[in-house]
Amino acid sequence: MGKPTIYASMNEAVADFKDDSMLMIPGFGPGSPHNLMTALYYQGATGLTTVSNGVGFPSADPRMRGLGDLVMEGRVKKVIAAFTASTRPSRAGTAEELIRSGALQAEVTPQGTLAERIRAGGAGIPAFFTPAGVGTLVAEGKEHRDFDGRTYLMETALFADYAFVRAHRADTAGNLIFRLSARNFNPIMAMAARTTIVEVEEPIVAAGELDPDHIHLPGIYVQRLVQIPPDGIFSVNRQAMVGLQQARAASPPGGDLPR
Amino acid sequence: MSDEKQPLTRDQMGAVLAQRIGKGWIVNLGIGIPVLASNFFTDEQEITLTSENGVIGYGGLAPEGMEDPDLVNAGVQFTTLHPGGTIVHHADSFALIRSGRVDVTCLGAYEVAKDGSFANWKTVNDGMGNMGGIGGAMDLAACAQRIYIAMEHTTRDGQPRLVEQCSLPVTAPSGVDLVVTELGVFTVQDGRFVLEEHAPGYTFEEIAAVTGAPLVASPDLRRVSV
Numbered sequence: 001m002g003k004p005t006i007y008a009s010m011n012e013a014v015a016d017f018k019d020d021s022m023l024m025i026p027g028f029g030p031g032s033p034h035n036l037m038t039a040l041y042y043q044g045a046t047g048l049t050t051v052s053n054g055v056g057f058p059s060a061d062p063r064m065r066g067l068g069d070l071v072m073e074g075r076v077k078k079v080i081a082a083f084t085a086s087t088r089p090s091r092a093g094t095a096e097e098l099i100r101s102g103a104l105q106a107e108v109t110p111q112g113t114l115a116e117r118i119r120a121g122g123a124g125i126p127a128f129f130t131p132a133g134v135g136t137l138v139a140e141g142k143e144h145r146d147f148d149g150r151t152y153l154m155e156t157a158l159f160a161d162y163a164f165v166r167a168h169r170a171d172t173a174g175n176l177i178f179r180l181s182a183r184n185f186n187p188i189m190a191m192a193a194r195t196t197i198v199e200v201e202e203p204i205v206a207a208g209e210l211d212p213d214h215i216h217l218p219g220i221y222v223q224r225l226v227q228i229p230p231d232g233i234f235s236v237n238r239q240a241m242v243g244l245q246q247a248r249a250a251s252p253p254g255g256d257l258p259r
Numbered sequence: 260m261s262d263e264k265q266p267l268t269r270d271q272m273g274a275v276l277a278q279r280i281g282k283g284w285i286v287n288l289g290i291g292i293p294v295l296a297s298n299f300f301t302d303e304q305e306i307t308l309t310s311e312n313g314v315i316g317y318g319g320l321a322p323e324g325m326e327d328p329d330l331v332n333a334g335v336q337f338t339t340l341h342p343g344g345t346i347v348h349h350a351d352s353f354a355l356i357r358s359g360r361v362d363v364t365c366l367g368a369y370e371v372a373k374d375g376s377f378a379n380w381k382t383v384n385d386g387m388g389n390m391g392g393i394g395g396a397m398d399l400a401a402c403a404q405r406i407y408i409a410m411e412h413t414t415r416d417g418q419p420r421l422v423e424q425c426s427l428p429v430t431a432p433s434g435v436d437l438v439v440t441e442l443g444v445f446t447v448q449d450g451r452f453v454l455e456e457h458a459p460g461y462t463f464e465e466i467a468a469v470t471g472a473p474l475v476a477s478p479d480l481r482r483v484s485v
Contacts, residue, residue, distance in 0.1 A: 028312040028349070029335040030328055054392075085390040099390050106389040111311055112353030112398030119350035130357065132398040135376075135432030137388035168329075180329040180340075184312050185349045216348075235328040 004174040004219060006204065007226040010039035013197050017162065020047035020077075024118065024163035024189035025067055028053055031182030033164035034064055034233040035199045036226075040164070041065035046075040051118065051158055053111065053185065054083035055095040064233050071095050076104060080158065082111035110138060113155050115188060120157035122191025122221075127156045163193035165222075170200040173207035174219025187217040197224040201234060264460035266441035267483060272409050274299040274485040275439045275456075276365055279407065284362035285309060285355075287399055290334035292409040292439075293365035309361065311395035313352035316344030333395070353395070357402045364403035366396055368410045370425045373472040375435040375447045377408055378427035388428065400431035412440035412469060419471030421445065421452055442466050444483060451475060456483045 007013035017040060025033065048070060056068040070076050072094045084106040085096045098104035109117070110132045120128055129152035133139050143154040165186050168179035176198060178186055190196045204227055228234065267275065273295025280286055280300070285307045288294045297319065300306045309315045310333035317332055318339040326337035347355075355361065368379040377400070381391040400406055413419055421438065438445040443466055444456040452470065454463060455477045467474040 029331040082394050083392040086392060096390060099387070108389055108391050108393055110393050110397035111349075111395040112356055115349040115353050116357075130398075131401040132357070134401065136397060136430065137428045138393070138397065140388065180327065180346055181310075181312050181314050181331050182329040183346055183348050187348045188350045 002220075003172060003207070004198075004222045004225050006172065007224055009229070010035045010199065010226055010232070011043070013224050013226040014039045014043050014045075017043055017045050019045055021045070021161040022049040022051070024158075024160045024185075024193055025050055025052040026163075026165060026185035026189045028181065028184040030180070030235070031166050031178065031184045031186050032066070032236070033166045033199050034066065034236065035228050036164040036197055037067065038063070038065045038233070041069055045070075048076045049078040049080070049160075050076055051080045051114070051160060051189070053081060053114070055079050055081055055085075055093075057093050064236070068094070071098065071104065074098075074103065078105035078107065080107045080109060080114070082109055082114050084108045108138065109155075113138075115185065117155055117158045118185065118188045118192045121159035122188055125157055127154050129154055158192060160189075160193040161195065163189040163196045165190045165196055165198040167198050167200050167217075169202045169205070169210065170198060170222075170225055171205045171207045171210045171219070172225075174198070174222030174225060175207075175210055175212075175215040176217040176219070176222065177210065177214060178216050183216065190217050190221045195223045196221055197226070198222055199226055199228050199232075201228055203227065262460040262482075265458060266461075267439075267458050267485070268441075270295055270298070271483070271485045272439050272441065273297075275444055275483060276407055276409060277304075278485070279437060279444075280304065280306060280363060283307075285360055287311070287333075287356070287361050287364045287395075287403065289364070289366040289396070291367045293367065293407075294332070294334060294336075296365060309352070309355065310338075311349075311352055311356075311399075313347040313349055314338065314340070314344070315347065315352075315355075316341045318344070353398055356395070356398050359402055359404060361399065361403040363405040363407055364399035365407045365409060366399070366430075368408045368420070368430075369427055370420050370422050371408050371410070371435050371438050371447070372422050372425045373447065373451050374424075375406075375433040376425055376429045376431060377406070377435050378425045379430050381428050384427055391428070393430070396430050400434060405436045406431070406434045407437045407439070408435055409439045412442045412466075417469075419469055421474075422471040442469070445474075446477075453477050454480055456481055458483055
């Protein structure tokens, strides 16, 4: 079997990343490729088009960089995401200002449509029809068709130059296993890119050691593997995540009710 | 007998949502008030909770110190799995939503109109359709069997959120079945709001006065019981 290349460090794994590339970035809380994104930040890539669930905020920690930092520094040309802006102007971040000024292009996409556009890209399907967004702003300019008396709109597939993936376990054949909700966009993004680079939490094992029935993503979709070093980013600061969760809970759509 | 005016608390609104969820339903709860409904389900209801990030059959929030960093709900809160719970990737998560498996989606909103349309992804009508936070709401609203909304009855400025027509860009052009506010429980029927239940101490007229669209009283209008 063809095998992915195993890199000794995150920096080496992204060293030849080309400017003006399109990049898939998974993660929904857990399952984010923080180590690869940090390496890419210092690699210097610019002119990016990114596909992710949200755009996020710049990191306050130079040891952990992400999409928010690349956006803030003007290194991203376009974001395709389910959250391109806060729903509340009071919490608007840098991305919103850049979109408003025209410096950053944005394509806001319903989350299920986003996931299916990625899945379609990985499955060799150029477009599909979905009812999500019919009768809303996201339907503008899109082809509509009726099937069995219901109206659907056409959405096109996404296929990128690179996907950065975060896996729990991997073998030397590139077969991957994810853990709990860290799976999220990881397997579908891995399938929807020309070069898929995976950061792995557990020590990479020899091909044959993982039960073939328990593999979530076959290694044919993986080009590069790199072990997260002991001093790498394994999980984001729990307090920061809890803080985020409290901030969100405090400001749901519908306003602040008496509590 | 006249009661003291008692607008419903967030928890009571969650409890009202929980009462309206049928036995064996597959349920998606949005962040904010909707997720509070999960505290009020009974074992007999046999509810399955799904979240957009692919967690099927999640339970209550993880107790402090017991959080698993890899297990979160759609609000990125640390959650738990019920026995039989499982995980799928994002595309499969929305496959079950898009194919109509979700019996009800409970969402927050800024506005609900009398035609059953609602708005919850932008707070301004700035003409910038490329900017906003849609998340999974459009997929859920277009494909779930029912849409329940939980929100404040009026804005901070006292403007109604139940309206003739949404002023903000809509999340879905129709489909809202039920709205829970701190003042009562409303259904959307034939292009109008019907008051089904009122908060303690509030009369139909008082509620109609702060509602921005025609309101009719249900024949069996009653006080909320939670």
